[in-house]
Amino acid sequence: MNTVRTASPRTARALNDRFALDLLADHGPLTANQLKQAMGLSRPTVADLLQRLADRGLVAVVGESGAVRRGPNARLYGLVASRAHIAAVDVRTHSVAFAVTDLAGRDVTEVTLPVDPTRPAAHLVESAVAALDETLRGAGVRTLHTLAVGAPGLVDPATGELSRAGGLPDWHGLLVAALREHLPARVLLDNEVNLAGVAELRTGAARDRDTFVLVWLGHGVGAAVILDGRLRRGSSGGTGEIGFLPVPGTAGLPTATACDGGFHSLAASSAVCALAREHGLATSGEDDAAAAEEVLRAAVTGGATGFLDELAGRIAVGAAAVASVLDPGCVVLGGEVGRAGGKELASRVGSRLAELSPLRTEVLAGTVEGSPVLRGAVVTALDAARDDVFATD
Incomplete structure (x- = not known):
């Protein structure tokens, strides 16, 4: 005999309170009638519900709606976003x-420090x-609740430590340790491509999906794997390290310490620049990622079909390997190369992938504005802070 269990009144109140807070955080101030509906x-x-949340200092009356008939339902209730502030950090080589924002996640202050x-x-x-510290002072933030950091490399799920595998700079790990020691806040660390994948899931090209793979094509090559709405990291934090994927067309095989013989050798920004030069396209600058982005934009605008087709073929090899193992149904191209190639490159990769794999896999270009890593870090920090601040006793 099956027993139907219903939530206790206390549990139901807690669920309703969280639902209302999420609505106010996502949509801004609402009337009681709008919340009711x-x-x-x-x-x-x-x-x-509103009285409980007001008593907890989480909701306040912030104005009135434009309704003709005045009354209690015309009051606008808003989240007290100043209850907590979060910050995000995107660590790169240069x-x-x-980014700093309040609990609503709207008024974001961003600063970039050249290195x-x-x-x-x-x-x-x-x-x-x-x-x-200066960014926090400039934003008027005295106490930080949560900080999320995105950095290249493996993040051990058990220890939360950043691995130096692949010759990453020493200062990356030292910075994370310094932030944890310096700030009276919870510090969350994740691989930067994973955070970019979170951004595409929540606000970008994959926001209407719960399963996809973000293939990151920039200075390094990697992937974020989202299955059933969850980011998958693997036992050692190495899910998505497709730069080490052995592929045809390279000089040899990758090793445990170098990905020179892997997919990285075909699709990283340095390889993209070399391929562009083979096709007679000029590249400039010391930063391969910036140069690759520039040459991709020029190729798309100028109709450099030979270069685009060959690059799409290279990317499709890695995407086919991902599809054959995970069958995600969707691959999103991110990083400097994916962003600059846009729909044009994604379409070519999709066509080539359809020739290589029997599994139907849509290929899309990433659409997150600004830094996807920073956006993903903001989302991650906000989720953690809201879970804590919105929680009932």
């Missing part, structure tokens, strides 16, 4: 970017921590 609750239940990787690691770490 969105939540499917009675007027008295919504009134009690820069560190910061000279030839300087001593201690100097770089000190400069980055000072820049974050």
Whole structure:
């Protein structure tokens, strides 16, 4: 005999409170009647809910709607977003970017600190921590609740530590350690491509999907694997390290310490620049990622079909391997190359992939504005902070 279990009144109240807070965080101020309609609750239940949240200092009356008839339902209730602030950090070889926002996630302050990787690691770490402090002061933030950091490399799920595998700069790990010691806040660390995948899931090209793979094509090559709405990291944090994927057309095989013989050798920004030069396209600048982005945009605008077709064929090899193992149904192209190639490159990769794999796989270009890594870090920090602040006793 099956027993139907219903939520206790206390549990039901907690669920309704969280639903209302999420609505106010995502949509901004709402009237009691709008909350009633969105939540499917009675007027008295919504009134009690709003009083509970006001007593907890999470909701306040912030104005009135434009309704002709004035009354209690015309009051606009908003989230007290100043209850907590979060920050996000995107650590790169030549820069560190910061974002600071309140619990609503709307008024975002962003600052980018250029980095000279030839300087001593201690100097770089000190400069980055000072820049974050200055950003917080500029945003009027005295206490930080949660900080999310995105950095290249493997993040051990058990320890939360950043691995130096692949010759990553020492100062990356030192910076994370310094932030944890310096800030009276929870510090979350994840691989930067994983955070970019979270951004595409929540606000980008894959926001209407729960299963896809983001293939990151930039200075490095990697992937974020989202299955059933969850980011998958693997036992050692190495899910998506497709730069080490052995593929035909390279000089040899990758090793445990170098991905020179892997997919990285075909699709990383340095390889894209070399391929462009083979096709007679000029590249400039010392930063391969920026140069690859520039040459891709020029190729798309100028109709450099030979270059685009060959590059699409290379990318399709890696995408086919991903599809054959995971069958995600969708691959999103991100990073500097994926962003610059846009729909034109994605379409060519999709056509070539259809020839290589019997599995139907849509290929899309990433659409997150600005830094996808920073956006994903903001989303991650906001989720963690809201889970804590919105929780009931």
